[in-house]
Amino acid sequence: GxxxxxxxxxxxxxxxxxxxxxxxxxxxxxxxxxxxxxxxxxxxxxxxxxxxxxxxxxxxxxxxxxxxxxxxxxxGVRMDRLLYADETVFSGLAGPGTEWKVGARTVRVAAVDAAAGTVTLDLLEDGAVKASKTLGPVDADHLIEDTQARKALVFEDGDMVAFLSPWPAAFDGGKASLKVYGKAFSLSYGTPYARDPRFTVYPVGCPTGHNFGFMLVNREEIRLRPGTTFNGPEGYFKVVVDALDGGAVTSWHVEDAKGNRSINLGGPQVANVDLVLGQGRVAGQAILKDVGRALLARSYETAARLETASLPAGEKPAAAVLAPLPAPAPVAAAASVPAREAGFSPGLILAVGVAAAGAGAVGFELGRRRKA
Structure with a gap:
């Protein structure tokens, strides 16, 4: 998988x-x-x-x-394919005879059988039915993980996709709950990425059976000499190598599509252009194990080195100043003026106290890291 x-x-x-x-x-x-x-x-x-x-x-x-x-x-889990669409044509309840234009073709509801839990859709081209499929019934015991249970609800033909939506209810008042999409495309395991065929796409499955995103890998070898660049998928970013020294990449950076650029990520000990960006749940807890965590640490060390180099000779980076905690209120005053009469709820006072303590803790941690 x-x-x-x-x-x-x-x-x-x-x-x-x-x-x-x-x-x-x-x-x-x-x-x-x-x-x-x-x-x-x-x-x-x-x-x-x-x-x-x-x-x-x-x-x-x-x-x-x-x-x-x-x-x-x-x-293990393998995610074979992700199905995307750029155009939402319809989402809601529809009965027999309802139809929609999807590009040059027409999708029409041919029949609804709420008792059987099915709806039949026709796909017409130049007025003639070119394809038809009966969707349903909903297999609630096996959705969403089971492949056949999912496919039983989907009608797919080229760049048109329609499906019977089981939630909150597949049928209501003799009508079916349908979603119809146009300009659909797939991201299939190990195939060229639809939006940028220079890359191969690999959908990634979670052990729950859900999707966890997808990975892109360049299909051809990338060689970068000083002064050259490589544009990432769909031009979202570019990798720029500025200088090499023997086996070291002494100067390189990344830029986004708007031209914003990173710090110099190179150095005398840097022998590659590996980089981890982001500290969300996936990067911070999952990808940043072993090698990934080391790469992020390398980026932090590079930033600290550049900051130090930019200071006047002999000057050291300033340590973070601890945020002072507010002085505690006199006990007698607190007792004489109830919290609600003063315009603050006990919950708000507690939240402010926690926030103040948190600010002090953050200041302490920043100072500790700078000293380290």
Whole structure:
């Protein structure tokens, strides 16, 4: 599938031992942040034993010995395709005879059978029916993970997509809940990216069966000499190499589509143009494991070095000033004036106190990091 199992470590203590697995996606997302790392052992109680289950990421070992792990089977999630559309044609309830133009073609509701849980759609071209499909019934027990249950609700033909929407209800008042789209396109596993064929796209699946995004990989080798650039997917960013010195990339940066550029990401110890951007949930908890975290640290160190170099000779970066905590209110005054009479609820006063303490903590942490 789209998961990668990495035999990470084996730890032994006399006659006791355990094996650690790391489970990642092909895009590098490390599921340790969500599930922890499976620890398989035949000698220690309270651990995974010979099997593990992280939703659809699962495995059953035949042998767990000090020498090796032997698996009977491993399973994972693979997301074969993502379906997108640039144009929303219709979303709502529709009965027999309702029709919509989708490009040069027409989609028409041919029949609705609420009792059977089905709706039939026709696709017309030049007034003649070219394709037809009956959607439904809704298999609520297997949606959304099951492929066949999903496909039973979708009518797809070229750049037209229509589907029977099961939520909040597939039928109401003799009409079907439909969504119709035009200018549809697919992102299929291992195929050229529809919006920029220089890249191959790989949808990434979550162990829950949901989508977790997609990865783009350049299809051809990229060679950059000093003064040259490479435009990223759809021109969202570009990589610019400014200077090389032997095996070191001493100066390089990235720019966005508006021309905003990063700091110089190069240096005498930098031997590549690897970069991790962003600190959201995915980058901060999942991708930033091992190598990824080191790359982000390298960017911070580069920024600190440039900041120091820009200062006058002998001057050091200023440490963060601690935010002073507000003086506590006199107890007698607090007792004599109830919070609600003073215009503040107890909850608001508590929130302000927490915010003030948080500001002081942030100031302290910034100062500590600068000193470190």
């Amino acid at each position: 789209g998961q990668v199992y990495h035999y990470y470590a084996s730890v032994g203590h006399e006659k006791m031992f355990n094996h650690s697995l790391h489970v990642r996606t092909i895009a590098g997302t490390d599921w340790e942040w969500a599930f922890g790392a499976p620890e398989l052992t035949a000698t220690e109680t309270g651990w995974w034993g010979k099997s593990f289950a992280q939703l659809y990421n699962q495995g059953q070992a035949r042998e767990v010995s000090p020498r090796q792990l032997t698996f009977d089977w491993l399973s």
